[in-house]
Amino acid sequence: MKPVLVKGSEAIALGALEAGCRCYFGYPITPQNEIPELMARELPKRGGVFLQAESELAAVNMLLGAVSTGVRAMTSSSSPGISLMAETFSYLAALELPAVIVNVSRGGPGLGGIEASQGDYFQATRGAGHGDYHFLVLSPASIQEAYELTAKAFELSEKYRQPALILTDALLGQMKEPLIPRRLRVREYPKDWALDGARGRPARVLKSLFLGPGELRARNELLKKKYRAMRREARAEVLYAEGAELAVCAFGSLSRIVKEAVEMARKKGYPVAFVRPVTLFPFPEKPFRELALRGVRFLVVELNCGQMVEDVRLSVCGRTEVESLALPPSDLPAPEDIYRRIRRCLRRR
Amino acid sequence: MKFEVILAGFGGQGILFAGNLLAQAGMEAGLRVTFLPVYGPEMRGGTCNCTVVLSDREIASPVVTRPKALVIMNLPSFEKFVPRLKPRGLAVVNENLVPRERAAGFPGRRFLFLPADDLAEEEGAPGLANMAALGALVAATRVVPPEKVLSGLESLLPEHRRHLLEANRRVFKRGYEFALRNSATASER
Known part of the structure; x- marks a missing residue:
């Protein structure tokens, strides 16, 4: 297969498409605009949805809505935009939804700058939002790996019913290297939780409020067990x-x-x-x-x-x-x- | 074989395009390549540079501080990057914007001055001085076959610049031929 010379951000978008991502929601921010640019061009051709939201908050909540129906969907942003999404991250984790989020991080704190930085390591690995939860976090080091790990993020997020985050930065996002856009096997997992219409079956509920005695504890124990099981993916x-x-x-x-x-x-x-x-x-x-x-x-x-x-x-x-x-x-x-x-x-x- | 070059000039001089094209040509020639642009405010004027690495083995770092070659399109870039050029390294310099005397301060480096803007203008394409400089670099270093650059243009030129394909090729050839006729001179002092 002939290699193509693409940016890291483009490789991420191509990896998402290869994994069958159907919806993209986002709001522009440097240095990751090549992701929405490519998605805006390619998703409509494939019968998917590209939507530029009015803010990062809107984008991530649209993502929550989309993935709760079982469809493969993603958002991407850069550090300050990721911070804005943090509240919904907590809900995504609580509802155990397989969302894929990409952070092409830049320097902080605050508005910081637009250059490469790894200042979001804690934010990525410790969850960013409130409560006891983790994202599955993958960090590519080459353009080829950006493509393959993004596809993998979709698979693992479904395997564990778990939001997955790609943490990269302006250096990899902006540089170009040859990519061999080979076909990838992305496994599917049963979605017996998805809210895709209850006709002919009992209704399903996705919720994160647990007020009954012992309910919240059981919920947290379940998540803890899942995070432990995820260790085999290290x-x-x-x-x-x-x-x-x-x-x-x-x-x-x-x-x-x-x-x-x-x-x-x-x-x-x-x-x-x-x-x-x-x-x-x-x-x-x-x-x-x-x-x-x-x-x-x-x-x-x-x-x-x-x-x-x-x-x-x-x-x-x-x-x-x-x-x-x-x-x-x-x-x-x-x-x-x-x-x-x-x-x-x-x-x- | 491992070859690193930094291309630098004003925003708008086609620095990123030339670097990207060199990387594309390298890839089409079967080499490993990385292309690292600076981005951001430079896109709106000001200095601009990019780094290209070509190698027959896996490339670890796309970031290079001491390159083997430079393409210098203006004076601020000359002052910033020539001190970082490796000993015996080659700088292809646009003499329309950089006085030749500047080379005197850098003993042991090789300089190839070419009138990149003039060559482009003579071909009726004053915006394509970047291609003249790239042609000179390719001729002086033989790092990629010139045909690969010409074919790379096809895959890289966006639709709305398609009409410039032949002009790009002509200016590239002018720079290439200029370098064949004028070999690089080592700085005396």
Whole structure:
């Protein structure tokens, strides 16, 4: 199959279409407008619905309405727009609805800027809205992976009846790479909960208000059990673990720059491994635990003030040292900058 | 083989288009490619740049701080990017907007000055200086076959710019031929 040269945002939209996404609701914001642009062009051709809402609040509530009928649907936005959606995120999680949300994040807090940032890691992995819930969070590092993980997000969100979020940023959203738009197998799951008309069957109810004795607790226990079951979906890319003394960890587009730095260090003979979480929730604890048990130290590189480093520390549970290289926006680091830090980390021993 | 180039100039000079086209040509030539544009306020004037990496192996970082080559279309871009050029690296420079004397301060770098705006104007397409510079880069580095750039134009030119296809090709060829006739000169000092 011939590759096409597309932006990350376009790859996300193509992945959604490949997964059978029928409805898109959104409100424009930089740097993700290529997603609605492509959806506006393609969805009507396929008998789907593209709707530019009057605000992010409207868009996400339209999404809630659409997915409660069992149809595959999505929204996308960037950091400040995602914050606006947070209340409905909580309802999506409470109602266990398989919605797909894309955050092509930018620098914050507040209006921040439009450059690449990973400042929304906590917001993505801890839920953003109120109450005890999580999204399933996937973070691609290449254009091909953006396509495939978006399709996967639709599948997993139905498998677990669970909102799924793609967390990426302006760097991957705006860059172009060859994409092989191959056919993907996206599994379907029975939707015996969908509100698709009760003619000939008993009525169904989707609700998030539980006032009866013990009801809310049972509800939360159910969600907790589901989040635990989701752990089997945890994924990470691990390279050069053999004989490593230091593992450098990064996610998303920044991991590309970090990988380059790791390769520079390995060329010079430094024993460095590379770990990239692909799922941010569930966090792939296993490779971290295994490396920690072998005495490997960690350097966690992020485009924020240090967020994922907390999950790494929880995963290794005090068994090894975890250093943070926290790089808040707005400048992207050079591979050489990270390479120098790797060298310093290793020389200290 | 791994080749990194930063293309830079004013917004509106076709910097992103030229970079995108080089990446498209690289892909069609069977290489791994990344194309990283700057975006945002630059779209409305001001400086603009993009980074293209071409390689026969997987490309990790699309971000490059010390490139092997530059395409420089105006003076602010010259001042910003030439200090970052790798030793023995090549800068293709639009001499209509950058005085040749500027190269003196950068020993060990190679410079190919070409009158990109003049070449485009002579072809009756004053907006296509970007293609002259790209032609020169492709001729001087042989990083992709020129036919791939010409065929890449077909897939990249949007419908409403279709009428400019031949003009783009002509200006590209002018830049290409200019570079074949004038080899890059290393800075003396």
